[in-house]
Amino acid sequence: MSAIRQTHPLLKAAKAAALFFYLAFALFPLYWLLKISVTPDRLIYAEGTALWPETATLDNFRRILFQSDFLSYFANSVTVSLGTAAATTLIAAGAGYAFSRFDFGGKKIVIALMLVTQMFPLLMIIAPIYKIVAAVGLLNSLTSLIITYTAFNVPFATFLMQSFFDGIPKDLEEAAMMDGCTRFQALRKVILPLTLPGLGATLGFVFTAAWSELLFALMLISKNEAMTFPVGLLTFVSKFSVDWGQMMAAGVLALIPSCLFFIFIQRYLVQGLTSGAVKG
Amino acid sequence: MARLELKNIAKRYGAVEVLSEVDLDIADGEFLVLVGPSGCGKSTLLRMIAGLEPITAGDFLIDGVRMNDVPPRSRDIAMVFQSYALYPHMDVARNMGFSMEIRGEDRSTRADKVAAAAKTLGLSALTERLPRALSGGQRQRVAMGRAIVRDPRAFLFDEPLSNLDAALRVEMRLEIARLHQRLGATMIYVTHDQVEAMTLADRIVVLNGGKVQQVGTPLELYERPANRFVAQFIGSPTMNVFPVVSDGAALVLGDGARLAMPDCDGATALGVRPEHIDVAAAGDGLIDGTADVVERLGSDTNLYVNAGDLGMLTVRRAGNLPVRPGERIGLHLRPENLHLFDKAGLALARRA
């Protein structure tokens, strides 16, 4: 038996090599980000493509943190991303549950409309959105970003949540209701715990999308104190030069929240939580 | 424990009528089995009793109180699902005690009742496991345990054994019979397995196309089926039915053979169960045929006989019959065990 399982050593080596090249390819830009962020300004062009600068420095980080508005951009981004992730997930969970469990008049139309919203190129609607936001006096506010991001993410997040709810057998709620639960109790005690992976995935997806969004942030925010991080990054580009070192240092720091967020939710992303519910 | 009454119950999905004219009076402590082919509305009927499906028309009463608009949680009925529907994130003990948890009973009462039920079902060693770490049979037991700890007014089972293998099915069938004897509770049991129906039921309800075909004890259904559908649905192998012409005093079979029968007016079809046909030498019986296939089960022999104009007949005899495939044999029908059906498929009353 084991003879069948054992792969040829050459094949193993080839697999490892393929994986290695893929990883190198995927991670190289991140490495380059890190490399430039620790390269002193005077060496950036001098050394060009060297894999590691001859002297590494944390100067860029120091300047970013203490002599720029980076921390304020960063805080704004955290607010906007968390706000968007929370609002979107809440709405999407409710809508996804309704789509998954209930039949109601107009359900098909609502679903079709939600699909339609996903079809337009963003550029087409950016001007109308600007007009609307300006009309309600929300320009240069984080609220405007949270609302727009939420609006844009809700359709996809709803379909995502619906597919998670569809994966939970209806029998479970019915069993809970036979056991004495109201529909809401069944939702809270039986369905919700089983949907945690879905909620985690949706939160993570929306958070990341909001974290790196540039176009709307650029259009709707022009005041420095309301800028999010991607817009803030552009301030490192001046008319005559680009401050690569600081820009890259800011980029490295910007990776941290995303990483933390995924570490935090990854235990909810464990699949197979519903196994054992039905059949054998 | 309770008496359940269904009065002229109907169920429609839009314009599609799934059930109609269902009238049943289920006595306190009765074991009622619903059988019928797939899609005939068994689950729908059960779910209406449970409260999971609204009743389109008619009244459903528990102990004389109308229940149509009462939500499932207030009906005090337990249900065992075909899929078991165990809560995957709760261990066995919490699964079984969940109903008490919802009612807010204190921890020690809950633990005692769960332990008692687990002991009855042989689950004591497994109470801390999650459902995914259980075998199919064990999950089935947990699903039953969840129902018994509640001591409900009635139990509903929707094909609870259909996901188990044959040996386990027999074992669990006995367990359910024992459970009913011990609890004496009203139980409604849906199955499409007629052995389960025959062995468990006090009374069987045969459903077809959303209509009740017949209600009766297992033996009543076997001996006096009300129509062709019930006659062919109950009993295994299936009853043989072939067309006949009646001349008032005798039945004329397709091959011209005559069978004297005093009260056969209006009969257009004759039914005879495989176990009610005797085998004779070729030419000695009422019908002649060729043994096409011979199945030897040890305890019985099944013959599939090609009877010419009458078509294929199934014959079942106890023991090992010395008939070889291809052999010509005679068949003898026992008059006292014959069933007559009229044009509409309804059984004719027989005096004999």
Ligand SMILES: Nc1ncnc2c1ncn2[C@@H]1O[C@H](COP(=O)(O)OP(=O)(O)O)[C@@H](O)[C@H]1O
């Ligand atoms: N939600 C529904 N909408 C429309 N038709 C349904 C619905 N649920 C069940 N049916 C129909 O009702 C009939 C009876 O179904 P069911 O009670 O599940 O049958 P059984 O349990 O006897 O196999 C089937 O023909 C099925 O297609």
Ligand SMILES: [Mg+2]
């Ligand atoms: Mg069914």
